[in-house]
Amino acid sequence: MAELTYLEAISDGLRTEMRRDESVFCLGEDIGAFGGAFKVTAGFAEEFGPERVLDTPLAENAIVGAATGAAIEGMRPVCEMQFADFIACGFDQLVNVAAKLHYRQGQSVPLVVRLPSGGGFSGGPFHSQNPEAWFLQAPGLKVVAPATAADAKGLLASAIRDPNPVCFLEHKGLYRHVRDEVPEGEYTVPLGKARVAREGGELTVIAYGSAVPLALAAAEALEEDIEVLDLRSLCPLDTEAILASARKTGKVLIAHEATRACGVGAEVAALIGAEAFEDLDGPIRRLTAADVPIPFSPPLEQEVLPQLDDMKEACRELLAY
Amino acid sequence: MTLSDASAVMGAAVPLDPALLTRADRAELLRFMTMMRVAEERALSLYKQGKVPGSFYDGRGQEAISVGAAFALSPRDRLCILHRDLGAHFVRGVTPDRYLANYMGRADGVTGGKDGNLHFGDRARGCVGMVSMLPDMALVANGMALAMKMRGEPRVALTFFGEGSTANGQWHEAMNFAGIQRLPVVFVLENNRFAYSTPNELEFAADPVERAEGYGLPGVEVDGNDVEAVFAAVHAAVERARAGGGPTLVECQTMRMHGHGAHDDMGYVPPELLAEWEARDPIQSYAARLLEEFGFAAEEVERIDAEVRAYVGECAERALASPLPEPSAALEGVFADRWEPLGDGAAPWSGWAEPGDRPAAAPSVPPPPGPTIERRAA
Ligand SMILES: Cc1ncc(C[n+]2csc(CCOP(=O)(O)OP(=O)(O)O)c2C)c(N)n1
Ligand SMILES: [Mg+2]
Numbered sequence: 001m002a003e004l005t006y007l008e009a010i011s012d013g014l015r016t017e018m019r020r021d022e023s024v025f026c027l028g029e030d031i032g033a034f035g036g037a038f039k040v041t042a043g044f045a046e047e048f049g050p051e052r053v054l055d056t057p058l059a060e061n062a063i064v065g066a067a068t069g070a071a072i073e074g075m076r077p078v079c080e081m082q083f084a085d086f087i088a089c090g091f092d093q094l095v096n097v098a099a100k101l102h103y104r105q106g107q108s109v110p111l112v113v114r115l116p117s118g119g120g121f122s123g124g125p126f127h128s129q130n131p132e133a134w135f136l137q138a139p140g141l142k143v144v145a146p147a148t149a150a151d152a153k154g155l156l157a158s159a160i161r162d163p164n165p166v167c168f169l170e171h172k173g174l175y176r177h178v179r180d181e182v183p184e185g186e187y188t189v190p191l192g193k194a195r196v197a198r199e200g201g202e203l204t205v206i207a208y209g210s211a212v213p214l215a216l217a218a219a220e221a222l223e224e225d226i227e228v229l230d231l232r233s234l235c236p237l238d239t240e241a242i243l244a245s246a247r248k249t250g251k252v253l254i255a256h257e258a259t260r261a262c263g264v265g266a267e268v269a270a271l272i273g274a275e276a277f278e279d280l281d282g283p284i285r286r287l288t289a290a291d292v293p294i295p296f297s298p299p300l301e302q303e304v305l306p307q308l309d310d311m312k313e314a315c316r317e318l319l320a321y
Numbered sequence: 322m323t324l325s326d327a328s329a330v331m332g333a334a335v336p337l338d339p340a341l342l343t344r345a346d347r348a349e350l351l352r353f354m355t356m357m358r359v360a361e362e363r364a365l366s367l368y369k370q371g372k373v374p375g376s377f378y379d380g381r382g383q384e385a386i387s388v389g390a391a392f393a394l395s396p397r398d399r400l401c402i403l404h405r406d407l408g409a410h411f412v413r414g415v416t417p418d419r420y421l422a423n424y425m426g427r428a429d430g431v432t433g434g435k436d437g438n439l440h441f442g443d444r445a446r447g448c449v450g451m452v453s454m455l456p457d458m459a460l461v462a463n464g465m466a467l468a469m470k471m472r473g474e475p476r477v478a479l480t481f482f483g484e485g486s487t488a489n490g491q492w493h494e495a496m497n498f499a500g501i502q503r504l505p506v507v508f509v510l511e512n513n514r515f516a517y518s519t520p521n522e523l524e525f526a527a528d529p530v531e532r533a534e535g536y537g538l539p540g541v542e543v544d545g546n547d548v549e550a551v552f553a554a555v556h557a558a559v560e561r562a563r564a565g566g567g568p569t570l571v572e573c574q575t576m577r578m579h580g581h582g583a584h585d586d587m588g589y590v591p592p593e594l595l596a597e598w599e600a601r602d603p604i605q606s607y608a609a610r611l612l613e614e615f616g617f618a619a620e621e622v623e624r625i626d627a628e629v630r631a632y633v634g635e636c637a638e639r640a641l642a643s644p645l646p647e648p649s650a651a652l653e654g655v656f657a658d659r660w661e662p663l664g665d666g667a668a669p670w671s672g673w674a675e676p677g678d679r680p681a682a683a684p685s686v687p688p689p690p691g692p693t694i695e696r697r698a699a
């Protein structure tokens with residue numbers, strides 16, 4: 001075990017998989033000599049050579065399309081979007097080509113799209129989005145969103161080994177602020193298995209990505225009997241773990257940094273409402289970003305994104321219910 | 322190239338070494354083009370009988386392009402075949418019964434009813450099925466070529482697209498990326514004068530073949546109604562790519578002789594234009610050439626036609642006998658549980674046969690090896 005930041009853990013996971021399997025390669029903008037906008041692939045070009053750390057032109061459909069073709073031919077491409085927001089420019093290849101190939105003709109497409117996502121640093125409307133819900137409406141894509149360094153490494157390795165296209169949402173706000181013990185060497189965390197990040201009996205906060213540390217901080221600050229369930233994987237979704245925790249505590253807050261309408265929170269709430277209605281002791285609530293583009297100026301951005309005080313308030317309200 | 326100067330279309334831009342094609346190859350080229358024509362005619366009549374759900378598209382008049390291009394490929398090369406290119410599926414070994422069953426949404430169609438018309442690719446034949454969005458498959462072909470290049474394999478990826486698709490931004494991304502990486506990829510552009518109802522002059526200000534140079538790759542223009550010209554140009558492009566010389570854009574000048582789909586009466590197409598191209602029909606003109614230049618007897622050419630018609634008729638019966646899929650199949654197959662490689666396609670060109678193993682002079686009418694519906698059921 002070594003203590004790594006979330007960012008270092010992603011690099012470690014990627015490097016480990018590239019050492020383990022020659023067919024794994026990275027492609028994206030400025031990832032080679034420069035090491036990527038966030039330095040996830042710093043030093044990779046030296047170790048693996050420029051072909052396996054392929055600098056591409058500014059062309060997201062070309063990146064995802066090339067990854068799709070290479071994956072069909074037996075490679076294991078890992079695409080880096082410079083920011084998650086830019087997947088909008090490669091969306092067609094992802095949702096129309098890669099996602100549907102297995103359903104339509106039995107063709108597995110083992111690729112990963114790494115998506116540096118999330119706000120909180122004045123990135124503005126084009127460098128702050130959490131686009132996971134876009135992918136969840138495209139059957140055929142798997143979607144993961146780690147909250148810890150260990151999970152970032154283990155889920156990335158599983159995503160690379162998975163025979164399907166996987167969207168890997170890595171939250172930029174966690175890159176250097178989250179640090180935990182990460183197993184050395186090869187390490188995988190299965191896709192589709194949630195994790196109880198904190199045990200509790202009075203209220204469940206169901207969260208993923210940046211909302212997990214926020215929920216944990218709120219639970220600590222409130223000193224209440226709050227359970228925090230870290231989904232880790234949004235597709236496949238661990239419905240069993242969700243229902244088990246909802247049934248146990250009877251009160252559920254679903255928290256995510258992505259916007260609210262038709263988001264993961266809505267899906268999880270519908271699931272609990274349909275399957276665990278009898279066990280609920282209060283309304284299912286959501287804490288999410290407001291349904292607006294993410295604004296630039298700090299007071300505006302803070303108004304839109306869920307803050308610690310918002311989380312505490314939402315927990316308090318439900319606990320009092 | 323303007324709308325009306327079809328007669329100005331040049332001959333083979335790449336001279337064909339006559340020794341490249343044997344007599345048997347020429348018979349095969351005619352046979353595959355005829356098979357495409359006859360199978361599409363049969364599919365159209367099934368559509369008119371209400372047996373084809375949804376819409377119907379064909380590549381009438383463009384048979385020389387998909388047949389000539391696919392004929393130049395080796396078994397281990399890979400393809401993304403588009404909606405006017407049925408002949409390429411046949412060359413690679415897909416049989417007409419599976420094509421017709423696919424159109425009718427039957428269980429034995431290539432996609433088992435999951436997707437319709439030409440939106441299929443036979444994995445076992447080294448083909449990735451097209452998506453509707455154009456020209457998305459050009460980027461996928463790039464990716465296959467990238468994998469081949471990274472592994473140092475002497476293989477090639479080939480894809481087709483219409484001239485209309487060259488207006489889409491993804492076409493630019495595909496050409497640019499292929500040019501930068503010098504990918505072993507061949508782009509076969511079918512300029513059939515229209516994208517749906519939109520004529521060339523509203524599609525682009527500079528012809529795509531002229532744009533190729535701007536991407537750092539050669540552009541070659543050929544008469545797309547001359548199957549040997551297409552074969553020669555694609556063969557040269559494939560050889561170049563295989564040797565590490567990078568991508569080529571081959572623009573094939575042709576004419577879409579039917580509407581965009583069966584629902585389209587082509588009211589926007591000047592009748593003179595159709596008449597002009599009708600006189601250049603790729604199958605008629607090749608049959609005539611086989612008689613005049615290559616010493617074929619009239620009976621040989623007629624026999625090819627008759628045998629193909631009989632064979633497609635049998636295939637249609639098999640397709641009609643194929644059941645509709647189980648409704649529950651709709652919920653299966655969203656995710657893969659393992660990756661499996663594509664299979665190799667048939668490569669009927671004698672250039673791929675071992676020396677001494679060249680096909681006999683008589684055209685072989687039985688289907689190329691591969692799963693027919695019958696064999697699948699067996
Ligand atoms: C991106 C995209 N937009 C619109 C369409 C709808 N559409 C289907 S075929 C077609 C015309 C295509 O023209 P061209 O590329 O010249 O091919 P052709 O059909 O003439 O062979 C259009 C507009 C599409 N398939 N893809
Ligand atoms: Mg066209």
